[in-house]
Amino acid sequence: MRQANFLLIHHTHARQVEVARLADVASNRAERVIRRQWNRLLRVLASKAMLPHKEREVRQLLFGMPTLAGFRIAGDLTQVATWGYRSAVAGIKAGVPEPVLAELAQDKAARPVREAKEQQAKTGTLPSGKQVKFIPHGSKRKSETTVMVDPAKLDAAWQADSGYLPPESTGQPGSSEVGGRREGFKRFLETGKRVQASRVYFRPRSGNVTFDDGRHRFAVLRDKGINAVAITVPRSQAAKFLSQFGVDRHILKFDLQAVLFPAFTAAQVEGVVYRGDWQGRLHLATKLALPDHLATIITSGLVLGKTHQEIARDLRPAVQGVIVSARRIARTECLRVANKVQFDAHKQLGDLVIGYRVLATLDQHTRPWHASRSGTVYYINPGPGQKGLAQMPHPPDEADDPSERPAGTPHTAWNCRCWLVPVLRSMAGWRSLRAA
Numbered sequence: 001m002r003q004a005n006f007l008l009i010h011h012t013h014a015r016q017v018e019v020a021r022l023a024d025v026a027s028n029r030a031e032r033v034i035r036r037q038w039n040r041l042l043r044v045l046a047s048k049a050m051l052p053h054k055e056r057e058v059r060q061l062l063f064g065m066p067t068l069a070g071f072r073i074a075g076d077l078t079q080v081a082t083w084g085y086r087s088a089v090a091g092i093k094a095g096v097p098e099p100v101l102a103e104l105a106q107d108k109a110a111r112p113v114r115e116a117k118e119q120q121a122k123t124g125t126l127p128s129g130k131q132v133k134f135i136p137h138g139s140k141r142k143s144e145t146t147v148m149v150d151p152a153k154l155d156a157a158w159q160a161d162s163g164y165l166p167p168e169s170t171g172q173p174g175s176s177e178v179g180g181r182r183e184g185f186k187r188f189l190e191t192g193k194r195v196q197a198s199r200v201y202f203r204p205r206s207g208n209v210t211f212d213d214g215r216h217r218f219a220v221l222r223d224k225g226i227n228a229v230a231i232t233v234p235r236s237q238a239a240k241f242l243s244q245f246g247v248d249r250h251i252l253k254f255d256l257q258a259v260l261f262p263a264f265t266a267a268q269v270e271g272v273v274y275r276g277d278w279q280g281r282l283h284l285a286t287k288l289a290l291p292d293h294l295a296t297i298i299t300s301g302l303v304l305g306k307t308h309q310e311i312a313r314d315l316r317p318a319v320q321g322v323i324v325s326a327r328r329i330a331r332t333e334c335l336r337v338a339n340k341v342q343f344d345a346h347k348q349l350g351d352l353v354i355g356y357r358v359l360a361t362l363d364q365h366t367r368p369w370h371a372s373r374s375g376t377v378y379y380i381n382p383g384p385g386q387k388g389l390a391q392m393p394h395p396p397d398e399a400d401d402p403s404e405r406p407a408g409t410p411h412t413a414w415n416c417r418c419w420l421v422p423v424l425r426s427m428a429g430w431r432s433l434r435a436a
Contacts, residue, residue, distance in 0.1 A: 001352075001424040001425060001426055001427055001430075002426075004095045004096050004097065004424055005095075005423060005424055007091075007094060007095035008091065008092070008095040008096075008421050008422060008424070009357075009359070009421050010095075011090075011091030011094060011095055012088075012091060012342070012359075012419060012420075012421045013359070015084075015087050015088065015091060015338075015342070016338075016359075016361065016417065016419045018087070019080070019084065019334065019335060019338040019419075020335070020361070020417055022076070022079075022080055022083075022334055022338075023080075023330070023331040023332075023334035023335055024331065025076070026072075026073060026076035026077070026080070026330040026331065026334050027326075027327040027328075027330045027331040027334075028327075029072050029076060029330070030069045030072050030073050030076075030326040030327060030329075030330040031323055031326060031327055033065075033068050033069050033072045033326075034065050034068070034069055034319065034322055034323050034326055035323070037061050037064060037065045037068060038065075038319050040061055041057075041058055041061045041312070041315070041319075042308065042312055044057045044058055044061065045058065045308035045311055045312055046308045058315070065319070065322045065326075066322060066326070069322070069326040069330075070279050072330075073278070073326070073329065073330045073333065074273055074274070076330065076334065077272075077273040077333055077334060077337050078269055078270075078273055080334050080337050080338050081264065081269045081272045081273055081337050081338075081340075081341050082264060082269060084337065084338040084341040084342055085263075085264050085341040085342075085344070085345055088341060088342040088345035088346070089261040089345050092261075092345060092346070092348075092349070096349070096352070096424070100352065100427075100430075101260060103236065104260055104348075104349065104350060104352065105260040107235070107236055107238070107239055108260060122134040122135070122146065122148055122197075122230040123228075124148075124221070124226040124227055124228040124229055124230075125226065125227050125228070126224055126225060126226050127224070127225045132189070132195055132221065132226060133194045133195070134146075134148075134194065134195050134196070134197050134229070134230030135194045135195070135196055135197065135230075136196070136197055136230075136232050137196055137197050137198070137199045137213065137214070137232035138196050140232050143234060143235055143236075144199075144232050144233060144234055144235060145232070145233065145235050145238050146197050146230050146231065146232045146233075147230070147231060147233060147238055147241055147242055147246070148228050148229070148230055148246070148247045149228070149229060149230075149231055149241060149242075149245035149246060149247060150227075150228065150245050150246070150247050151218070151221060151222045151226060151227075151228070151229045152222075153244065153245040154200075154209065154218075154229070154231070154245045155222050157208075157209040157244070157245070158209045158210075158211070160206075160208045160209070161203075161208045161209060161210045161211075162175060162176075163175065163176040163210060163211060163215060164176075165177060165215055165216065165219040167219075167222070167223050168182070168219075168223055169223070176215065177216075178216065181216035182216050182219060182220050185216055185217050185220050186220055189220070195217065195221075195230075196214065196217070197214065197229075197230035197231050197232045198211055198213060198214025198215065198217055198218045198229070198230075198231050198232070199211065199212040199213040199214055199231070199232045199233075200212065200214075200231040200232070200233055200241075201233060201234055201237060202237050202240065204431055214231075218231075227247070228247040260348050261345060261348055264341070272337055272340050272341060273337060275340075278329045278332075278333050297311065297314050297315060301314060328414055328415065331415055332396050332412070332414050332415055332416070335395065335396050335415075335416065335417065336395070336396050336397070339394065339395050339396075339419055339420065340394075342419070342420070343394070343420060346420075346421075346422040349422060349424070351425075351430070351433060352424050352425060352430055353380065353422045353423065353424060353425075354379060354380060354381075354423055354424070354425050355377050355378050355379035355380055355382075355389075355422075355423045356377070356378050356389075356392060356420045356421065356422055356423060357375065357376065357377045357378075357420065357421050357422075357423050358373055358374065358375075358376055358378070358392065358393060358395070358418055358419070358420055359374050359375065359418065359419055359420075359421060360373070360374035360417070360418045361417035361418070362374065365415075366417075367413065367416075369405060369406060370413070370416065370418055373393075373404075374418070377423055378391060378392035391403075391404050392420075393413075393418065394420070395413070395416050395417075395418040395419055395420070396412055396413045396414065396415070396416035396418075397411055397412055397413070398410075398411050398412070398413055
């Protein structure tokens with residue numbers, strides 16, 4: 001997976017550059033909304049309206065600034081969320097080998113089918129009408145499941161394996177034949193007791209079907225013409241067994257993107273956009289524009305004979321506070337939303353991910369501790385000397401562990417341009433994990 005890890009870093013970096021550009025656009029748009037309100041305010045002050053009317057209009061315009069800016073910011077965040085998720089999925093598909101994604105999607109798509117089948121009675125019927133009841137393999141592991149398959153289909157695929165046992169009618173024992181095993185199982189079958197499922201799997205390299213245990217049981221039942229048999233298989237391969245050999249002839253078809261990376265719903269987008277407290281912070285920017293304070297500024301200015309330009313200058317700190325807050329919030333929240341939807345996309349890779357690497361945009365504006373932690377990997381199951389997810393930042397938010405940032409540093413790193421990229425297991429490690 002070394003190549004996949006490299007490609008993911010490359011694609012996430014390119015995406016982060018675009019996110020920074022979109023954040024700047026959102027910041028400028030928020031400022032333009034407020035400046036339009038400011039120009040309206042200046043026109044009110046320059047008008048010949050009576051003092052009470054001016055006070056009321058100025059107050060409405062100032063208090064309306066955060067609301068209008070909030071609408072603009074929310075619109076931009078919605079666009080970033082939708083674009084960010086799509087681009088994150090595109091990066092994953094470009095970096096992670098398609099067979100691996102297909103296997104993950106197969107497993108996810110087959111889960112409800114597999115779970116339903118696990119609840120069904122596992123029974124096969126012989127031509128005589130006698131039923132054979134199956135139970136899972138005696139040493140079934142947690143990573144395995146038991147499914148019902150068509151013995152004729154499974155037998156056709158098994159013939160390519162070196163351990164294949166031909167039908168007795170051919171008079172040719174297979175290379176893995178153990179003398180007396182078939183006869184012993186025939187006697188057991190006559191007792192009517194439940195039969196343990198054979199343990200079967202696909203060989204990793206050749207893809208051939210092979211029996212780890214129970215080949216003689218299967219051979220006897222096949223020769224007797226049973227219509228269905230139970231086999232215990234790795235959960236990661238259950239979808240493949242069901243699609244190729246399922247007794248109900250169910251072929252598991254799926255759209256990889258729709259299964260593994262379903263499109264964001266409107267509710268999910270809204271949840272990401274409004275999950276922070278950015279709206280509250282934006283409204284706090286009007287703390288200088290309290291009603292009594294505004295009335296005093298306007299009344300005093302008019303009594304003293306100040307021009308509307310001079311009164312506007314006295315009001316500017318309140319407006320400037322809104323502009324600064326709106327720009328900072330728009331930019332930071334765009335980065336937050338983009339990182340959140342990217343993280344959600346990466347979580348679909350499941351146990352393929354062993355952790356996340358944090359990377360920083362390195363320039364003169366980068367915080368020193370962000371630059372020093374760039375490249376650090378935070379492991380899902382950390383070993384000795386490794387950092388865990390509790391110590392991992394979620395840009396623009398710092399890590400929950402306060403020791404991961406300088407004392408007194410706020411939890412939100414405004415304008416932070418860091419991002420996370422998943423670290424994938426080696427292919428051998430992933431195969432070994434799924435087979436365990």
